[in-house]
Amino acid sequence: MTLTQADSRTARRAASRRPPRRGLARRFAAGVAGIALAAAAVYTQQNFAMSFEQRVSYLTYKGRIGETVETKRFTVKVLSVAAARAVDTTDYSNKVTKVATSNLFLLVDVSATSAREPFKLSRLSPPVLLTADGRRYQPTDKVNDALTLFNKYIQPGFWSSGLLVFEVPQDAVPGADLVFIPPVSPLVSDNYAPEAQIDLGLSGAAADRLISQAKDYHSLVSASR
Template identity: 90%
Template sequence: MAVTQVESRTARRAARKKPPRRGVGRRIAAGAAGIVLAAAAVYAQQNFSMSFEQRTSYLTYKGRIGETVETKRFTVKALSVTAAHAVDTTDYSNKVSKVATSNLFLLIDVSATSAREPFKLSKLSPPVLLTADGRRYQPTDKVNDALTLFNKYIQPGFWSSGLLVFEVPEDAVPGADLVFIPPVSPLVSDNYAPEAQIDLGLSGAAAGRLISQAEDHHSLVSESR
């Protein structure tokens, strides 16, 4: 009788120590969670290890001044290019003043429409002037955005027009292109975001004429629309 009781107690202790078996559902859930975590790690490695420039690379559509350049997100055309030594700006009270430069202001008249959703141009990823030797100039901060295309909503079914104003040295003019870039998020990767690269027709002779005929003062207030 004593032997039977000892064996019974030993069997109960062994049963208590034996780990419970996992159900099939728990094993499947654990496996799915592992897959999700692995996928998240791969995504993070691919995206957050890349530079901002890599994560915001663009699919480039090309055209020439006067032509319509159509992308999956927007359609744009550059209508004309003007050069000036001074332009208008306004302050918070809409007081008009003149700003000058020792370089050149290039004023590009642009029209654009959206394919699906309205958007505004962004200072974080603005259109740029791309020179023949690869330099990139952002729109000047000397001009109030209210007088430029930055103040317009670009909407589906409607063409919005306005100026983009760049301050550049004369040697940036020959062969320059306008690269029109829609707003992008630094947190979202889109390797197929579109941009439009527009040849402004500034060959050597055309660039020379534009520079030599630059206006002393170009009014932006009378042209803002």
């Protein structure tokens, strides 16, 4: 059979009236779904992503000086608090040097044990001195860590004791707490990491007494031997 020119035009018109193929509809639907998923991801990131501070927020256990504060990861006790206007330290060659301050060195004697795994305190997330008005002071870097609790392994079944040394102004002493924080990784999310907040018993009168009785010099080197 021979196809005439008129028949050819009729066939082309009929083809143009056919509904679009299903493949095109599927691609369009997939594109719409992809846009919706991307928008949802952006919304979730903006509204539900936790900040670093939230990811390392702590579950706080509270106590007072002389009390044993037990958490799921460690147990800690503050044994005593003293103050000095000068301390000593050592360098890499064990040379002893006297270090003075125009403020105060607060010497917090701490004992701790681990519940499950041994650990050492970290300078990345160290224990801090928390003042009544919310200031936080990290342990001073003027003292070699080898002379402090930073040098001790805190292990299950054993109590490790040592000093934490803070350099603070006098107005930081009244109402100060020690916040004992175990090492924490910024790469690991743990919304229930424990910390112990310990009232050092430095009420107005006690703080005044501690400041007025601050030693002119306290040897850390002789105490660690």
